[in-house]
Amino acid sequence: MAKKITLTKSLIGRKKDQIATAESLGLRKIGDVTVQPDNAQTTGKINKISHLIEVTEA
Numbered sequence: 001m002a003k004k005i006t007l008t009k010s011l012i013g014r015k016k017d018q019i020a021t022a023e024s025l026g027l028r029k030i031g032d033v034t035v036q037p038d039n040a041q042t043t044g045k046i047n048k049i050s051h052l053i054e055v056t057e058a
Contacts, residue, residue: 001038001057001058002035002036002037002038002057002058003035003036003037003038003042003046003055003056003057003058004033004034004035004055004056004057004058005025005027005033005034005035005036005046005053005054005055006031006032006033006053006054006055006056007022007027007028007029007030007031007032007033007052007053008030008052008053008054009030009051009052009053010030011028011052014052017048018048018049018052021045021048021049022049022052022053024045025042025045027053035058
């Protein structure tokens with residue numbers, strides 16, 4: 001099952017590693033949406049920036 005990830009909060013003023021994690025998921029601006037596979041790497045990235053994103057099942 002894939003996960004649909006939406007960036008809901010701004011990356012301005014966030015730590016560099018959080019910005020890099022968001023960009024590695026393909027999220028640059030508020031409202032950007034990406035669909036990622038449900039695997040260990042994606043889960044780790046989601047956990048790192050969970051306060052900035054909204055995750056739903058795709």
